[in-house]
Each structure stands twice: as structure tokens, then as C-alpha cells.
Amino acid sequence: MSLKILDIKAGDEVIISDFSFPATANVVEDLGAIPIFADVSLETFNMLPDELENKITTKTKAVIFVDALGNPSGILKIKAICEKYNLPLIEDGACAIGSSENTIKCGNIADLTCFSFHPRKLLTTGEGGAITTNNEEYAKLLEIKLNHGSVVNDGKFDFIDYGYNYRMSELQAVMGIKQLEKLDSIVKSRNTIRDMFIVQLEQLGFKEQKVTKDVVYNVQSLVFQVPSEINRDDLVSYLKNNKIETTIGTYSLSATTYYKNKYNNIQKNSSNLEKNTITLPCYENLEINKIYKIISGYISNVK
Numbered sequence: 001m002s003l004k005i006l007d008i009k010a011g012d013e014v015i016i017s018d019f020s021f022p023a024t025a026n027v028v029e030d031l032g033a034i035p036i037f038a039d040v041s042l043e044t045f046n047m048l049p050d051e052l053e054n055k056i057t058t059k060t061k062a063v064i065f066v067d068a069l070g071n072p073s074g075i076l077k078i079k080a081i082c083e084k085y086n087l088p089l090i091e092d093g094a095c096a097i098g099s100s101e102n103t104i105k106c107g108n109i110a111d112l113t114c115f116s117f118h119p120r121k122l123l124t125t126g127e128g129g130a131i132t133t134n135n136e137e138y139a140k141l142l143e144i145k146l147n148h149g150s151v152v153n154d155g156k157f158d159f160i161d162y163g164y165n166y167r168m169s170e171l172q173a174v175m176g177i178k179q180l181e182k183l184d185s186i187v188k189s190r191n192t193i194r195d196m197f198i199v200q201l202e203q204l205g206f207k208e209q210k211v212t213k214d215v216v217y218n219v220q221s222l223v224f225q226v227p228s229e230i231n232r233d234d235l236v237s238y239l240k241n242n243k244i245e246t247t248i249g250t251y252s253l254s255a256t257t258y259y260k261n262k263y264n265n266i267q268k269n270s271s272n273l274e275k276n277t278i279t280l281p282c283y284e285n286l287e288i289n290k291i292y293k294i295i296s297g298y299i300s301n302v303k
């Protein structure tokens, strides 16, 4: 919807973070526009400012910055570049509810921010999501597009555009609003778990996803790079056999079969991160010491 109200059309280029869930690229592709994959930092896993600046062309019409796994580190630098080139910035904040940079909450930074409320997210309404914007013109266009292209004039419906039924239902909204009350405390408790894992796993050669100064990270997904001598997939299987559920970090979009076949432009850092990152469990009353011991046992066997 954000791309549509920005009037992104076939042939336009949209620069996107490469380390993400495929939805980030799919929305561009769906309009016939061209996703331009920008590589990410091996520290924060987020779009590199130089990558963005080097990939801007006369065809660039928008930028989608992804808060990788919920971490918005670096978005203010990306925003400054977008302002310099007069490009609208969309934040794929699917994972970032409750995060902030420099005390500005995600949802209040970019021109348009898209949140997901899928069950895996910190705040869920079952499915669905929300877009936030401080731009009144964008808000008006979204309202029309999400409501079958309708406006109400003198109490009467008029259909001034074609549109969709993409409204959030009231039942979903009630669920979401209730969860907002506990969001900050959930973020705090996830950071406590993250800090404990970092202290232990760093000794084993794991590298955490870095958070830059002045960023509050909601720890939507607790992701580490595994030590170089470790095969990530083998570790995931080993932990599964020990009844610990883990998964990969996320995907390199340019390396997925569809986008590789179509654009053949694999991004190096991002595809390395796809291969060597692991998402660990993160919930209250987690037995961190037990998990640490199992991982530690695995590593001493491999070494």
C-alpha cells in the first residue's frame, strides 16, 4: 500500500535492504518495479549507507530500510541520505514494534513505517499489520486505498479510486491495543535475556547482532553469528535433537531462488549472514545455562 500511494510503477527502482524476509522484495516485484538489493552491515545486519548512495540512479523512486530482526540501528543515517536525494523512505518495521533510535520510536522516523502483527511478532493481532505516517497527504491516500477507494462527502460514500478491503478489524485492534500496555516491559525482559546470552556465548566465539548507541532494540529475534569453524545447520539439528528449537537468522533476498534467477546479483555480507546466523529461543524463564552448556558441549566436540 505504501508503494502504491507513492505511485511506484513498472520499471521504477526501489532500493531495499537485502537481509530480510522475502515480503520486502515481493511488494516491489508485485508492482512490476525493480528491487535493487543493498548489502548490509556485518555488525548491525542493516542497510549500509554507502551501498544506498552508490545504488541511487535516476530511476530510484523509493528506499525500503528493514529493521533487521527488529533492530533499527543506522536508520537515521539512511534517512539523511534519502532527504539529500529527495527520496521517500519506507521503513519495513515488520519486526520493530517497541524499538527506537535516539528516543524516536520506530513508526515515527521514516515517511511511512509498515508493522507486522503476525503471531511471531512481539505484538500480535493474529495476522495483519499497520502503517504509520506523519505525512497528512499519505495518510489521506492510504485511508482511501485501504477502504475500497472510498471517501465520505456530506455523509455519502463516493468512490474516487479503485481500492482494497485492507482495514484492520475492531476485534484485532482491541487485541493489539491491550498488548501495547505491556510492550515496554516485554522489551526490557527480552533485553535481559539477550544480555545474559551475550556474556556466555561471546566466550564461545559467537557474535551478537550489534545495536548502535542510542538505539533501543526490542529483540524480536535473538540472532548470533556462529563461530567460523561451526556449521550452522549442524548446530540447529544438534539443538533440535536436544529439544531446543532454533532457526536461521533470516534470508538474503538476492540469494533466494526467484530473485537469484531473475536478477543474479547476490549480496555478499547478507548471503554470508544467511548461512552463519542462528536465532535462539528468547522467552521468560528460559533455562539459559542449560542451553549454554549444550552449545558449549557441541562446540568442544567439533573443535
Ligand SMILES: Cc1ncc(COP(=O)(O)O)c(C=O)c1O
Residues within 6 Å of the ligand: 020, 021, 023, 024, 066, 092, 094, 095, 115, 116, 117, 118, 128, 129
Ligand atoms: C522484515 C519483514 N517484512 C515483512 C514481513 C511480512 O509481514 P506479514 O506476514 O505481516 O505480511 C515479515 C514477516 O515476518 C518480515 O519479517
